[in-house]
Amino acid sequence: MRRLWITAAITFVLDQVVKLIVVQGLDLARVGAIDVIPPFLNLRMAWNRGINFGLFAGDSDAARWVLIALALVISGWVLLWMRRERPGPFAMVSAGLLVGGAMGNVVDRLIYGAVADFLNMSCCGIENPYAFNVADIAIFAGAVGLVLFTGGKKTP
Template sequence: MRLTLWTGFWVFLVDQATKYLVVHALGLMDRLHLDVIPGVLSFRMAWNKGVNFGLFAGFDMRWALIGLALAISAAVLVWIARDGGGRMARISAGLLVGGALGNVIDRVLYGAVADFLNVTCCGINNPYAFNVADIAIFLGAVGLVLFGGDKAQPRRRPGHDGAGPRAKRGTKSP
């Protein structure tokens, strides 16, 4: 569980730091667009009031989306706490929870999620923007699908070799 919480903490911190840096320190809120690597990476200010790609942005879903993100985060943390999962499952859970909480903070503070990363390629104009939290949520969800079934090996007590009342039947002790 510790790995999940630390991963979530660092994702949350990096997400909020990058949003502050780009939106406020670089003034993207006023500039609206800034080329970083022309033709490949730019910062485009977008306030996402909906879900992915701005879906349902016309509806006032702020508090419902905050509640949903918190409920999913809590469910993932409970699941990891109970079942453990392997190392990659715990990291994936931290990515998802840290990203979700980063976007929750945006919705509480601004009423929308601050999206600013825009990647284009090969002359195709990508109209969508995203943020570090979105990347973490995506990677965390994919990771939980791929690694969520892994079970961590049960922890053995120091000095306990498995022999005793729970030893396999039909074997003899020396």
């Protein structure tokens, strides 16, 4: 479990520090867009009130609190699962990525009322309209890792 907690803490801090630098330090909240390495990497401010890609977005406080509760319940379930199963180190790191990323987005919803998304990547003539953040990357990587690194038969 130690590996999970360390990974979750590093992920959470990295997510929040990057958001602080980009949203506040670079003033992306006001500027709206900064081209870094166009079209491959751009900063585009997006306040996500829903889940990934703005799905189930609602401007109501109720929707915000439901999404906060959902993130907390899923994180709690993952922690309980990892504690019971005691999978290998890759699964623990994956769980830490998921939990740390989820907590980063929960803090955004508490502070800003929405998740601060700002990374935008396009390539090869395909314009990506969506933005994401470090927490989203961690959640995705953690979920994929949990699929890949759990569920196998344990050896005695």
